[in-house]
Amino acid sequence: xxxxxxxxxxxxxxxxxxxxxxAATWSPAGADNLVTHHEFQVNCSPSHHQPDxxxxxxxxPGASHDHTFIGNKTTNANxxxxxxxxxxxxxxxxxxxxxxxxYWFPTVYNGNQVIxxxxxxxxxxxxxxxxxxxxxxxxxxxxxxxxTVTATQDQFQNAPGAIxxxxxGDSFHNWDIPVQCTPGSQLNxxxxxxxxxxxxxxxxxxxxxxxxxxxxxxxxxxxxxPVAVPMLEFKIAFxxxxxxxxxxxxxxxxxxxxxxxxxxxDPPTLAALVTHxxxxxxxxxxxxxxxxxxxxxxxxxxxxxLPGRP
Numbered sequence: 001x002x003x004x005x006x007x008x009x010x011x012x013x014x015x016x017x018x019x020x021x022x023a024a025t026w027s028p029a030g031a032d033n034l035v036t037h038h039e040f041q042v043n044c045s046p047s048h049h050q051p052d053x054x055x056x057x058x059x060x061p062g063a064s065h066d067h068t069f070i071g072n073k074t075t076n077a078n079x080x081x082x083x084x085x086x087x088x089x090x091x092x093x094x095x096x097x098x099x100x101x102x103y104w105f106p107t108v109y110n111g112n113q114v115i116x117x118x119x120x121x122x123x124x125x126x127x128x129x130x131x132x133x134x135x136x137x138x139x140x141x142x143x144x145x146x147x148t149v150t151a152t153q154d155q156f157q158n159a160p161g162a163i164x165x166x167x168x169g170d171s172f173h174n175w176d177i178p179v180q181c182t183p184g185s186q187l188n189x190x191x192x193x194x195x196x197x198x199x200x201x202x203x204x205x206x207x208x209x210x211x212x213x214x215x216x217x218x219x220x221x222x223x224x225x226p227v228a229v230p231m232l233e234f235k236i237a238f239x240x241x242x243x244x245x246x247x248x249x250x251x252x253x254x255x256x257x258x259x260x261x262x263x264x265x266d267p268p269t270l271a272a273l274v275t276h277x278x279x280x281x282x283x284x285x286x287x288x289x290x291x292x293x294x295x296x297x298x299x300x301x302x303x304x305x306l307p308g309r310p
Contacts (some may be wrong), residue, residue, distance in 0.1 A: 035067035037283035084264035128195030128231030147258030156255035161192030195231035
């Protein structure tokens with residue numbers, strides 16, 4: 001459970017984060033009349049794959065289907081918030097050395113061959129609600145599973161978050177892995193996570209109930225999950241094409257796609273990116289820079305760290 005003191009500290013960190021910006025601190029009152037984006041990217045390469053899941057099967061090595069891990073290089077069945085934080089700055093495949101979070105998803109196979117992404121993958125941090133100025137950073141240790149391993153094809157297609165489905169070449173909105181992809185193309189999947197938190201629990205028995213999706217009509221968080229946190233959207237590409245008849249997930253069919261997130265960001269760094277990019281209505285790269293609004297400045301230095309950090 002998260003105390004009121006912890007929530008206040010998180011809010012304070014968000015305010016403090018403005019001091020790290022390299023351009024004039026932006027206030028929500030100065031939002032553009034026309035804002036089409038409110039996001040920043042986190043780019044992370046695969047680090048390893050193994051049959052572990054520290055959220056669903058904590059402390060039980062080998063108990064899960066195989067997962068591909070990006071982010072924190074130490075993630076395994078025994079991972080905890082403390083182990084992620086203590087792994088050390090830079091012990092991550094993400095561009096930002098202070099993002100020690102763990103991200104993972106079911107491994108893709110072509111027959112018996114493991115297919116790992118062969119370049120840095122994109123995880124978007126977005127606003128899932130209409131009033132993007134009210135999004136706050138994840139509390140340390142928040143973790144959840146997005147998607148359902150036992151989903152039917154219909155459930156996958158009609159998931160509560162926006163879903164693009166599987167795509168490759170000029171084939172889009174497939175609700176299972178296509179049986180044929182244009183040779184030389186890549187298999188892609190995009191899937192959105194819930195972005196409304198109950199404000200109390202860092203996890204729940206089903207690893208989902210402490211989180212909820214915004215109301216589709218009003219784009220607001222429900223009363224029992226009132227805290228708007230960043231909406232993660234995994235955009236993952238796998239280097240496989242041509243005959244796809246043998247391509248499958250470690251968890252089963254394509255509609256069993258899901259992913260896990262375990263937050264271990266450095267709080268001031270995450271707060272600075274949320275404040276500047278999401279609350280600021282910007283379309284930021286991993287440094288917190290909006291190419292289309294360069295006058296707004298950036299958040300992180302050339303080393304992808306807050307200014308003043310080596």
